Amino acid sequence: MQADITARPMAIALDEATVAFRLAPNRVYTAVEKARLAVEHGEFVAIVGPTGCGKSTLLNVAAGLLKPASGTVNIFDAPLTGLNRDAGYLFQADALFPWKTAIDNVAIGLEIKGTPRADALDRAQGWLTKVGLGAFGNRYPHMLSGGQRKRVGLAQVLIRDPKILLMDEPFGPLDAQTRQIMGNLLLELWNADRKAVLFVTHDLEEAIALADRVVIMSAGPGARIIGNWRVPLPRPRDISEVRLDHEFHALHREIWGVLKDEVMKGYAQSAG
Amino acid sequence: MSKVGLLCLQLLVAVVALALWQLFSTVPVFGHLLLPPFFFSNPIDVGSQIVDWFSTGVIWKHLLITLWESILAFAIGSLGGVLVGFWFARQPLVAAVFDPYVKMANALPRVVLAPIFTLWLGLGIWSKVALGVTLVFFIVFFNVYQGVREVSGTVLANGRMLGMSERQLMRHVYWPSALSWMFSSLHTSVGFAVVGAVVGEYLGSAAGLGYLIQQAEGVFDVAGVFAGMFVLSAFVILIDLGVTHVERRLLVWRPEPVENRG
Numbered sequence: 001m002q003a004d005i006t007a008r009p010m011a012i013a014l015d016e017a018t019v020a021f022r023l024a025p026n027r028v029y030t031a032v033e034k035a036r037l038a039v040e041h042g043e044f045v046a047i048v049g050p051t052g053c054g055k056s057t058l059l060n061v062a063a064g065l066l067k068p069a070s071g072t073v074n075i076f077d078a079p080l081t082g083l084n085r086d087a088g089y090l091f092q093a094d095a096l097f098p099w100k101t102a103i104d105n106v107a108i109g110l111e112i113k114g115t116p117r118a119d120a121l122d123r124a125q126g127w128l129t130k131v132g133l134g135a136f137g138n139r140y141p142h143m144l145s146g147g148q149r150k151r152v153g154l155a156q157v158l159i160r161d162p163k164i165l166l167m168d169e170p171f172g173p174l175d176a177q178t179r180q181i182m183g184n185l186l187l188e189l190w191n192a193d194r195k196a197v198l199f200v201t202h203d204l205e206e207a208i209a210l211a212d213r214v215v216i217m218s219a220g221p222g223a224r225i226i227g228n229w230r231v232p233l234p235r236p237r238d239i240s241e242v243r244l245d246h247e248f249h250a251l252h253r254e255i256w257g258v259l260k261d262e263v264m265k266g267y268a269q270s271a272g
Numbered sequence: 273m274s275k276v277g278l279l280c281l282q283l284l285v286a287v288v289a290l291a292l293w294q295l296f297s298t299v300p301v302f303g304h305l306l307l308p309p310f311f312f313s314n315p316i317d318v319g320s321q322i323v324d325w326f327s328t329g330v331i332w333k334h335l336l337i338t339l340w341e342s343i344l345a346f347a348i349g350s351l352g353g354v355l356v357g358f359w360f361a362r363q364p365l366v367a368a369v370f371d372p373y374v375k376m377a378n379a380l381p382r383v384v385l386a387p388i389f390t391l392w393l394g395l396g397i398w399s400k401v402a403l404g405v406t407l408v409f410f411i412v413f414f415n416v417y418q419g420v421r422e423v424s425g426t427v428l429a430n431g432r433m434l435g436m437s438e439r440q441l442m443r444h445v446y447w448p449s450a451l452s453w454m455f456s457s458l459h460t461s462v463g464f465a466v467v468g469a470v471v472g473e474y475l476g477s478a479a480g481l482g483y484l485i486q487q488a489e490g491v492f493d494v495a496g497v498f499a500g501m502f503v504l505s506a507f508v509i510l511i512d513l514g515v516t517h518v519e520r521r522l523l524v525w526r527p528e529p530v531e532n533r534g
Contacts, residue, residue, distance in 0.1 A: 065429060083432060095430035099448040099525045108444065109434045142527035160434065 009077055011086075011164050011196030012039040012062050017071035019057050031057045033222040034071065037215060039164075041076075042194040046207035048259065049217030050266030055200040056092070056168050058217075062198055063089050063166050075164070088162035090153055090170040096141040102152045103128060103137035109160040127155035131185065147178040151185070158189060165190075165197045171206070183210055183239040191236055204259060208251055209239045216259055219266035227258050290315045313495040321499035335507060337480040341397050341469035342511070345404020346462055350454070352405070353412025358450065360413075361420035378410045382468070386475045395478055404468025411461045412454055419453030420446050455522050462515050466508055481507065 014037045020030045031054040039045045047055045060066040061073060064083040073080040075087075096105050107124035111117060128134050131151040133144075141149055150170060157165065171179040187210065190197060201207050207214045208231055216227035231251065233242055242248055297307040297314040307314075325331035360367035385406060389399040423445055431445045454461075473482025481504050488496025 063433060065432070085435065087433070089430070089433040091426050091430060093424075093426040095424075095426045097427060097431075097444065097448070099452065100444075101525075112434065112436050112440050112444075140525040142525070156434070 009041065010038045010074065011041045011043070011076060012037070012198060013072075013074040013077075014038070014058070014061065014068075015072045015074070017058070017061055017068040017073060019054065019061060019066060020069045030222045031220055032061075032068075032217075033224055035223075035225050037225060039196045039198055041163075041196055044190065044197040044199065044210060044212045045215060046199045046201060046211035046213070047215045047217060048201060048204050048207045048255075049223065050219045050259075050263040051202060052270065053217045053220045053262070053266060054223040055202075055217055059089075059166050059168050059198060059200050062164075063087055065089075084164070084166075086162060087164040087166050088157035088160055090150075090157050090165070090167045092169040092172050094141065094149060096149055096152055096156070098141050101138045101140055102133060102144065105141070105152055106155045106159055109156060113160075123159060124155070127159045128152070130189065131155045147174050147182060150174065150182055154182075154186070154189070163195060165195045167197065167199045169201050170199075172201070179206065180239050186210065187235075187237060187239070204252060204255060205243060206239075208233075208248060208255070209237065209242050214255060216255060216262070219262045219269060226262070227255065229255055309494075310492070311494060313498055317495040318498040318502065321495045322502060325499065325503070331484075331503065334480050334484050335503070337397060338466070338469050338473065338482070338507070339511075341400045341404060341472070341480065342462070342465040344397070344401045345468050346408055346465035348401065349405040349408025349465065350412045350461065353409045354416050354450070354454065356409075357413045357416025358420060358446070361417045361450075362446075367417075374410075374413075377406075382406050383471060383475075386472055389472070390476045395476060400469045400472030400477065400480070403472040404465045407464035407468045408461045411457050411464060415453040415457045416450045419450035422453075423449045452523065452526065455519060458515050458519055459512060462511060463508070466511065470504065 014035050017032065017035045017037075018030065019032045020028050023029050035058055037045075037047075037058065047058060049055050057066060061068050062075075062080075062084065064073075064080050064087075075084055096102075097108070100108065103121060103124045106127050107117070107120040110120035110123060115123075125134070125137060128137055131154055133148060133151050133155075136144065136148065141152070144152065153170070171182045174182060183206065197211075199207070199210060204214075211231055214227075214229045214231060215225055216229075217223045218226045229251065233245060233247060293307065293312070294315045297305060297309055297312050299305075309317075360370070382403060386399070386403055389402040393399040393402055428441070428445055431441050436444060469480065470482040473480035474486045475482075477483045481500060485497055485500035485504070488494075488500060
């Protein structure tokens with residue numbers, strides 16, 4: 001069930017984007033080659049690929065943290081220059097400010113925009129409550145568990161109400177149960193206002209359970225986008241239940257058939 | 273082991289050591305003293321010297337001078353270290369140019385500077401402050417430099433994505449990171465401020481604990497030397513307790529020394 005990329009206005013549109021890194025004066029590593037990717041407004045797109053294929057690279061391009069060597073990046077039909085101001089970014093590693101309490105970590109996004117502190121704290125408290133940490137506002141990040149830190153991170157990003165949400169394996173370091181809980185929390189929050197989401201993961205099951213569309217990348221170097229599937233599962237979904245669905249299995253089998261070869265290639269490359 | 277039990281054992285060590293010292297310096301063994309009083313004095317003389325200093329109040333002036341010198345050395349050295357550390361960390365070219373000179377200056381044993389500082393700044397407190405500054409500055413400088421350079425790339429990228437300007441990154445990311453490194457070396461830098469003050473006084477001054485010890489040595493007053501050393505130790509321990517207290521308040525956000533973050 002290969003989906004077409006439509007011509008409607010896009011939240012994110014990468015066209016022929018190639019990203020290369022200079023490893024040594026005369027050695028250039030091409031991470032991503034001629035990637036074509038579009039995320040509609042309100043659409044949840046997951047990128048899946050073997051380890052080290054350049055999924056995060058693509059995300060950083062959409063965030064404006066990396067500039068492609070060639071190709072174009074459009075955000076809401078305007079070329080991206082500098083950082084993507086419409087996007088919130090949830091990182092894989094711990095990105096909270098360790099010297100700020102949970103509530104200060106959430107409020108900072110508003111404070112730097114000039115929101116009065118009392119007002120910012122008030123709204124931050126509201127967001128902490130939304131992510132289930134209403135009583136943990138004055139804890140420092142190191143006093144929170146990995147899952148709780150991710151919740152704070154989510155609140156920190158969402159309080160700014162970005163039009164686009166970029167997520168780089170945000171639940172990667174968490175244990176399986178916490179991942180499901182976080183996935184459901186994410187869907188619940190996303191359902192409220194349906195932002196455009198670009199979600200990077202190496203976990204195909206997670207991708208299908210969360211997304212409207214799953215994009216598969218080939219193994220690097222010079223990774224390309226090799227597949228594009230629409231996920232027909234109805235919403236709202238429950239991550240743990242949707243996995244039992246017949247359609248889920250059929251789709252998983254279909255995508256895995258393509259992904260498996262790439263994963264093997266990826267392993268072979270990193271081993272040799 | 274309970275807290276009280278531990279304290280008893282710790283006291284026991286002091287009591288035994290003092291008793292042995294008193295014994296060997298007053299009771300002859302096989303016709304002669306193992307610890308001749310001229311070289312070793314004895315605990316009672318040392319104790320009465322300390323009591324005498326405090327009861328007459330002469331010690332306060334010296335303590336205050338040393339404390340004041342240490343505080344000034346710490347404050348000026350830290351300020352300089354923070355400013356230069358920040359500057360170098362944000363301007364790699366400047367850091368690269370000055371690198372050999374910083375290494376050279378830091379390699380120099382600071383004691384040799386004491387006579388020059390005395391020559392330049394006189395016998396008053398400023399020559400001691402200067403000596404302390406040369407010690408404190410480098411510790412703070414290296415830590416702040418490290419702190420600014422080792423800001424986690426992810427935290428920095430997060431700040432940028434949240435919309436921070438360069439100035440806001442400075443205030444919310446670089447500055448707290450640098451300060452945390454500086455505070456983690458607080459014990460060392462405060463200790464060095466005191467070392468600078470006392471060594472400076474010892475090498476030439478008119479007041480302070482170092483001066484007191486040096487004067488006693490000059491007249492072979494061994495009891496005075498030991499008394500001075502004990503007062504100095506107590507003084508340093510008190511300052512260190514204060515630092516620990518300040519540190520606890522400033523670094524509440526830090527995990528316990530053994531870090532365990534994912």
